[in-house]
Amino acid sequence: MASDSPAKRVVIGADPSSLARTVADRFLIRVKARIADGRIAHVALTGGSMGSAVLRAVAEDPRADEVDWSLVHFWWGDERFVPAADPDRNALQAREALLDRIPVPAENIHEMAASDAGLSLDDAARAYADELAVYGDGRRAWPSFAVCFLGVGPDGHIASLFPDRDEIRVTDAAVLPVRESPKPPPERITLTRPVINASKRVWLVLTGAEKASALGLALAGANYENVPAAGAKGRKRTVFFVDEAAAAEVAPDLIDVDY
Structure with missing residues (x-):
């Protein structure tokens, strides 16, 4: 059943396309x-194929024209430290899918620095932490996201917080540089768990049978250092939006048919 609770719930779509439309619908409502x-x-925002698919579905929904986008600020959970024009860059993907298609003010789009912006990786991470702090709510040096989108890797990673690495354990910083990432490219910038978990709603979007094990471990309460997705928790809601292929190991009592 649907409720405004931080308990982890699962919403299932038949396939990636229908799932993207479902997430877009909930996003516009929220x-x-x-x-x-x-x-x-x-x-x-998050990157990856499903992150982009959700944003395209938002752009294609007629209700997007009803949103006052001047009141919406977009951030990223992580970014690949590559040149601004690199197609692997999450911000570029988001611009092509949605941001360049809606009337959102340029100052509302908070990109992490690209590798050709003149900043080192460490300086880029510090600069993003400083930008987040401008919108802190008095209790935290960052805003509380109305929605924090996350992808989940087959290894259970979220943002650029990978299993059994120091970044997942950090609680005294908002943004970190990542070097020698187990997934290319090797240099990245990521938000930390405290920033993610200060979000009102954390929405994890994942598809494919190769994600079923990670999803099952996250829902079962695995150690977040080993399965970072298990440690992602919104203050009001934590929802895993998955397709049927990824939902193979989901217990029926965790499925929310009303959300």
Whole structure:
């Protein structure tokens, strides 16, 4: 059943395309509710094929024209430290899928620095932490995201927080540089668990049978150092949006048919 609870729930779509439309639908509903009284909605985006598919579905939904995008700020959970024009860059993918197709002010788009922006990897991470701090809520040096999107790798990684690495354990920083990433490219920038878990809603989007094991471990409460996805928790909701292939190991009582 649906409720406003931080308990982990699962929403299943038949296939990646229908799942993307489902997530886009929930996203538009949530953003419109957040900004209805003039409040700002901070949103953290993810990369990858499903991250882009969700954003394209948002752009193609007629209700996108009803959103006052001047009240929405876009951030990223992580970024590949590559040149700005590199197609692997999460921000470039998001711009092509959605951001260049909606009237969102340029100052509302908070990209992590590219490798050709004149900053070192460490300076780029510090610069992003400083930018987050501008929108801190008094209790934290970062905004509380209305929605934080996360992808999940077959190894259970989220953002650029990989299993059994130091970054997943850090609690005294908002943003970290990542070197020698187990997944290319080797240099990245990532938000830390405290920033992710300060989000009102964490939405993890994953598809494919190769993600079933990671999903099962995350739902079963595995150690987050070994399975980072298990440690992603929104303050109000934590939802895994998955397709049927990824849902092979999901217990029926965790499936939310109403959300």
